[in-house]
Structures are given as C-alpha cells and as structure tokens.
Amino acid sequence: MVAPANTREQIIDTAYQLMLQRGLNGFSYRDISEPLGIKNAAVHYHFPNKMDLVKALVEENCRVLRTSTAEFMAYGGAARPQLEGLFSYTRKQCQCGRPICMPGALAIDYDELPDDIKQLNDRFIADSSRWLTRVLELGREQKEFSFKGDPRIKALTILATIQGARQMARAAEDENFLDKLFDQIRLDLGITS
C-alpha cells in the first residue's frame, strides 16, 4: 500500500465518464479497474454490484447539479446569466468525448432499474426543471424573456431539447451543432441580443 489516494472517488470518476459515453450496459468492471491499475474485485469491494455503482453515479450527478446551479445563481441571480451558465456548462461538458446526460443514459435501461435509482433520477429531473422553471419565471417577470405557456412545461421542453441535442451532437459533423440549437432556444425565449 503506497498512496491511499481515494480509490472510491477514482472509481466513481472513471465510471461516471464511461456511463455517459457508453451507457449502463456499455462498460464493465474491467473497464473501470484497468485504467486505474487495480483489480476487478477492488471495484466490487466498494460497489458490491453494478446497481450500487450506478446509484453512486446518479448521486454524483445530483451533487454536480447542486454545485452547478449554485454557481449559476452566484452570477447575481439574474435570469439571463443563469441560462447562459446552463449553456456554457453543457458546452464545456460536451467538449471531451461528447458524453450524453445521465437521464439520457439511463432512459434506455429505465425499466430494469431498481426503484431507488429511478427515484434518484426522477429527483434529478425534478430538481433541474424546478431550477430552470424559476429562472424562466424570473426572466419573464423582468422582461428578459418572452415566451408563452406554463414556465414549468417550457422548462421541461428546454431540458428535453438539450438532452436530445447532446445525443444528436454525437452524430453531427458540425462542431457548432449545440451552439446553434442554443441560439434557437434563445430565439424561442424572445432573446435577440
């Protein structure tokens, strides 16, 4: 035993990337252990079965969301910078290997997920949409945004668009694909500047 160097966290980091790149059935314990220079069973030590691991990944995802939205809100709390925070965060995430988002990665396996993971994923979606709903309400009040309909549905629509766009971006040759769709989302919010 040389450097203890939190193995658990390294496993989560590696698995998190793999999950968003290849999906639940697209990576194995070996794919995690090999690059870390540890044995297969070491991963099982920390996460006895794969669903334990996936649960940790979804929890990690929730943690990332909280950190990010807190950061966006620190931009002064105005609507537009918060929306731009979401866009630039998404763009940044997609620069390396074009990972998709967690709900997108889990969607295909949704029926086989244990209830607790479903609930965590549902909460992630609920939390994201609640945050964005408030941003949209704020933006509409302050006349920064103009759009029709229920802010909650509009928020879910935007999140669905981003989820789909990240997946389409994997096939798109256009390097600026995501940005073009972000532009359209802005236009649909009545943002012209």
Next chain:
Amino acid sequence: MVAPANTREQIIDTAYQLMLQRGLNGFSYRDISEPLGIKNAAVHYHFPNKMDLVKALVEENCRVLRTSTAEFMAYGGAARPQLEGLFSYTRKQCQCGRPICMPGALAIDYDELPDDIKQLNDRFIADSSRWLTRVLELGREQKEFSFKGDPRIKALTILATIQGARQMARAAEDENFLDKLFDQIRLDLGITS
C-alpha cells in the same frame, strides 16, 4: 416445415421493438428467437452478426419514416396537419412500452457503430429534418406558424425536443407528458388554436 411465414420479417419486428425498448446492448439473440419459437442460430442465419441486424433495423426505420411522411403529406400538404401528423404518430408509437426513437437508442453506442450504420442513421436524421424544415417553411409562408431563426435549425430543435421528451416520458408519471410538450412546441411556433 409448416408455415413459412416470413421469419426474417418477424425477426426484424421483434428486434425493432427490443432495440427501442432496451437499446443495442440490452437485448440478445435469445430475446429474439425465444418469443418467435425458433432457435438462436436461425437468427444468425438471417443476420450473421449483430451489426447486420442493427443495419436492417435502421433501414426499417428509414422505411417507416418515408411511409409516415408520405402519409402526413397526403393530408393535403398543408403545414399544420403535417406537424400534427408527426405528433400523433409519435404519441401512437409511445403508447405501448414507451419505446424511444432510433437515433436516441443508437446515440449511446454511436462510437462503436460501423461506418455504414452511422451513415444510415445520419441519413435518417437528415431526412427527418429536411422534411420538417419544409413543413416549417411552408407554415411560415402561409402564416400558420410564426417563429424566429433558420427553419432548418428550428426543425432540428424540435426533433431534439421530441427525442429528449420520449426519453423523459419513460420516467414521467404524468400520462400526458408528451402532449404537454407538444403543446409547448405549438406555442413556440405561435400556434394558439
């Protein structure tokens, strides 16, 4: 040998459902052969390896697209009915088992796909967006729709929204989730009726 009953087509039908429900790595040759009452190797006879099968499924998907859009256009060629055709077609498809769409199912495995399948999938996306672009252009000309920006980007945005929405619908308890997002898409197109 009793009823020849096109086995190949039955395999495609079964695999098509499985693909959109569980994704490429979520089903096996056994999952196809068992319900059809044939042997594993019979599937290999028609599709020597899994990518041969996937290729046939993506081709099937392109065929379905052509049939559907031709049907929507038969509604008289006006923009609004064609858009509604897309919505009702999507709604109908999602009634049983909430399958996601083919590009969504392939997205997670995109990097491992052989080039010919990538190209078929790209063509599917190109064909869909081309069709929707024309519908949007038509609708804008005829003052049925009002939206800002490039119709092609708007079309891609709507397709991304639907792709994401179908995935989110799997987690949503709300039975009318898809319809609510369709309503929002209409609102964003300036449709009020």
Next chain:
DNA sequence: GACTATACTTACCTGCAAGTAAGTAAAGGA
C-alpha cells in the same frame, strides 16, 4: 429421380461480464 438452394436445428466454442470466497498487507488502537 438426382441435384441444389433455402431455411432452418443441433450441438457446440470462446470470451467476457458479474460476482464471490478466502487470503493479505498496512494502520491504528487498547
């Protein structure tokens, strides 16, 4: 009636994925 192609079945092989049981090395108390 022999020959050929089609559409399978039977009976395998290989490899890997998930998971487990038992052993071990180091660290930290009591």
Next chain:
DNA sequence: TCCTTTACTTACTTGCAGGTAAGTATAGTC
C-alpha cells in the same frame, strides 16, 4: 503485542452473449 478494521489481491464460479460448423427437412429445378 495482540486485535481489529480497511482496503485491497488472488483465484476462482456461473451464466450468458455472440458466433460457428455440421447436419437435416422441404421445395423447386433439370
């Protein structure tokens, strides 16, 4: 110094996934 806990490794097991090779039944052709 012994004991316990933590964090692993070694060395398996099980099962299934994808794939193949060889045999067989039927239909149609010459």
